[in-house]
Amino acid sequence: DIQMTQSPSSLSASVGDRVTITCQASQDISNYLNWYQQKPGKAPKLLIYDASNLETGVPSRFSGSGSGTDFTFTISSLQPEDIATYYCLQFDYVPPTFGQGTRLEIK
Amino acid sequence: QVQLVQSGAEVKKPGASVKVSCKASGYTFTNIVMHWVRQAPGQRLEWMGWINAGNGNTKYSQKFQGRVTNTRDTSASTAYMELSSLRSEDTAVYYCASLYWRVWGQGTTVTVSS
Numbered sequence: 001d002i003q004m005t006q007s008p009s010s011l012s013a014s015v016g017d018r019v020t021i022t023c024q025a026s027q028d029i030s031n032y033l034n035w036y037q038q039k040p041g042k043a044p045k046l047l048i049y050d051a052s053n054l055e056t057g058v059p060s061r062f063s064g065s066g067s068g069t070d071f072t073f074t075i076s077s078l079q080p081e082d083i084a085t086y087y088c089l090q091f092d093y094v095p096p097t098f099g100q101g102t103r104l105e106i107k
Numbered sequence: 108q109v110q111l112v113q114s115g116a117e118v119k120k121p122g123a124s125v126k127v128s129c130k131a132s133g134y135t136f137t138n139i140v141m142h143w144v145r146q147a148p149g150q151r152l153e154w155m156g157w158i159n160a161g162n163g164n165t166k167y168s169q170k171f172q173g174r175v176t177n178t179r180d181t182s183a184s185t186a187y188m189e190l191s192s193l194r195s196e197d198t199a200v201y202y203c204a205s206l207y208w209r210v211w212g213q214g215t216t217v218t219v220s221s
Contacts (some may be wrong), residue, residue, distance in 0.1 A: 043211040097170050098152040
């Protein structure tokens with residue numbers, strides 16, 4: 001199975017800060033990677049698909065980059081409503097696998 | 108609009124089975140693959156398997172092979188996930204996801220307890 005190593009596991013930042021989360025795949029997954037936001041008691045919500053494409057309706061402060069094994073997710077200016085846990089998902093190989101999540105808190 | 112609506116929470120005893128449904132609307136059900144994912148308390152999301160809603164072909168995670176069965180009813184645009192021989196470690200929220208991982212159901216909490 002492809003291992004997805006996501007870091008950090010938790011992060012505390014101030015409103016307006018730039019926040020970066022990374023995911024590293026154990027093998028080349030091209031750009032078959034999505035980023036999700038999950039709030040407590042809710043289903044994951046797609047933010048970024050195919051590593052760098054912003055899903056329709058998602059604010060432009062969210063962005064993604066990378067290909068191969070190294071991927072980055074960025075919030076350019078953190079807002080209070082961004083408090084959530086973020087996950088990456090690789091779907092190049094079966095089984096699809098998720099990162100362990102990054103819990104984002106407001107400082 | 109495109110959405111997936113799952114069945115309600117379940118409480119089961121160890122050794123029992125549970126069947127969760129996922130009703131799709133707003134798109135052509137038979138054109139896609141439906142994934143099933145679970146999230147145990149404090150754990151990462153975990154893929155369980157998928158079903159091709161058009162031809163009924165399935166693929167399962169090795170971890171759940173032999174215990175999980177994905178089916179669908181095309182006339183009702185509904186997919187089902189059945190998990191058997193339940194144990195306490197199967198206590199989790201179960202999600203369906205489709206449209207190339209874009210759309211997710213709201214989740215179904217399954218609690219396994221004696």
